[in-house]
Amino acid sequence: MEAHDALGRRTFVAGAGAALLGGGAVSGARAAVVDGPLPDFHPALKDALTFPLAWGRSPVRDHRAWRRAARATVEEHLLVERQDGTPYAPEFTGRSWTPDCTRELVTVSLTRYERVRGALLTPHGRGPFPAVLLLHDHGSRFDIGKEKLVRPWYDDTRLATARAWADKYFGGRFVGDELARRGYVVLCLDALGWGDRGPLAHEQQQALAANFLNLGSSLAGLMAREDQRAAAFLAGLDRVDARRVAAVGFSMGAYRAWQTAALSDHVAAAASVCWMTGLKEMMVPGNNTLRGQSAYCMLHPGLARHLDIPDVASIAAPRPMLFFDGGLDTLFPAEGVRVAYGKLRAVWRSHQAEDRIRTKTWPELGHVFTAPMQDEVVSWLDDVL
Numbered sequence: 001m002e003a004h005d006a007l008g009r010r011t012f013v014a015g016a017g018a019a020l021l022g023g024g025a026v027s028g029a030r031a032a033v034v035d036g037p038l039p040d041f042h043p044a045l046k047d048a049l050t051f052p053l054a055w056g057r058s059p060v061r062d063h064r065a066w067r068r069a070a071r072a073t074v075e076e077h078l079l080v081e082r083q084d085g086t087p088y089a090p091e092f093t094g095r096s097w098t099p100d101c102t103r104e105l106v107t108v109s110l111t112r113y114e115r116v117r118g119a120l121l122t123p124h125g126r127g128p129f130p131a132v133l134l135l136h137d138h139g140s141r142f143d144i145g146k147e148k149l150v151r152p153w154y155d156d157t158r159l160a161t162a163r164a165w166a167d168k169y170f171g172g173r174f175v176g177d178e179l180a181r182r183g184y185v186v187l188c189l190d191a192l193g194w195g196d197r198g199p200l201a202h203e204q205q206q207a208l209a210a211n212f213l214n215l216g217s218s219l220a221g222l223m224a225r226e227d228q229r230a231a232a233f234l235a236g237l238d239r240v241d242a243r244r245v246a247a248v249g250f251s252m253g254a255y256r257a258w259q260t261a262a263l264s265d266h267v268a269a270a271a272s273v274c275w276m277t278g279l280k281e282m283m284v285p286g287n288n289t290l291r292g293q294s295a296y297c298m299l300h301p302g303l304a305r306h307l308d309i310p311d312v313a314s315i316a317a318p319r320p321m322l323f324f325d326g327g328l329d330t331l332f333p334a335e336g337v338r339v340a341y342g343k344l345r346a347v348w349r350s351h352q353a354e355d356r357i358r359t360k361t362w363p364e365l366g367h368v369f370t371a372p373m374q375d376e377v378v379s380w381l382d383d384v385l
Helices: 016-021 042-048 063-078 156-169 175-181 202-214 219-235 252-263 293-298 309-316 334-350 371-384
Strands: 002-004 010-012 091-097 101-109 115-123 129-135 185-189 240-250 269-273 321-326 357-362
Touching: 063 219, 063 252, 063 309, 101 175, 115 175, 129 175, 129 219, 129 252, 175 185, 175 240, 175 371, 185 219, 202 219, 202 293, 219 240, 219 252, 219 293, 240 252, 240 371, 252 269, 252 293, 252 309, 252 321, 269 371, 309 334, 321 334, 321 371, 334 357
Parallel strands: 129 185, 129 240, 240 269, 269 321, 321 357
Antiparallel strands: 002 010, 091 101, 101 115, 115 185
């Protein structure tokens, strides 16, 4: 039955069930769901998270050995096996030219399960070129994926939506086209549920994730494996300098960028805009993560028993990494960003490589990747690659 406590919060009273569990001796026992919803004992669950495999807490003191152990722990929790033996079998179609680059559609097998289509931009001139694996955001907009970042020359019906997205989040730019103009090969693919692999309805996300888990797999794990494989595919192209491949993303794409750097040795650097926080600091009343839905794209069951969010990103150390966030970004509380940045810098400092990590808060900005932010990212990529 439903009731309200003294603070006016809705609670759910266990009633007879609680009495039976307690042999009838417990009076007024209840099971409560509060604030978001969270279980009313969520502080105890937070206190139990000590992240024992984090660098500095782990008994492993050798950086390479810790990196191997931490990566193995992450991969175990993806629930999707490695796909290294699956042939990519790329097909290139839809070629066109601009004054800055050649544009192609490429269809590849990132896993053994299905073929995935993406946009591939190649600058004019002689290669091999540096390259960017460009990873799209979530945004609760599923009819466009890669089109959020690369102008869809192949589909006029998506162009208006894509332009509106670029205006809202990217200062009117298509980030992929801008990177190609500045000399980078760009690969951007649809994640499951977006663009050519969708559109998924917002309210279907939890069901999709639950169905993966019922089948012994994981939606977030599939995304991680696909991004890992996409990085290897990009690095293997003749037009690309395999030593100069970066992962870049905004919002969920930022999460995917640092995650790919942690899981793939093909990524030499990563730039992540508006997705970094401490887990405990993110799990607070009112945060978007508590709603579920989009959270399942970035949720590896059980991993938090071992590693915090910045601990996973730290597996990429001491490679160059950039993290930007907006001071007005309501998705990531300032305390969570501060804690995460501190943990990240400590790991790079332990490598004597603090000059290879850049963390910055843009105090006047929210959840966006503006043109000035993009310019700083590209200048940083030019320096580190």
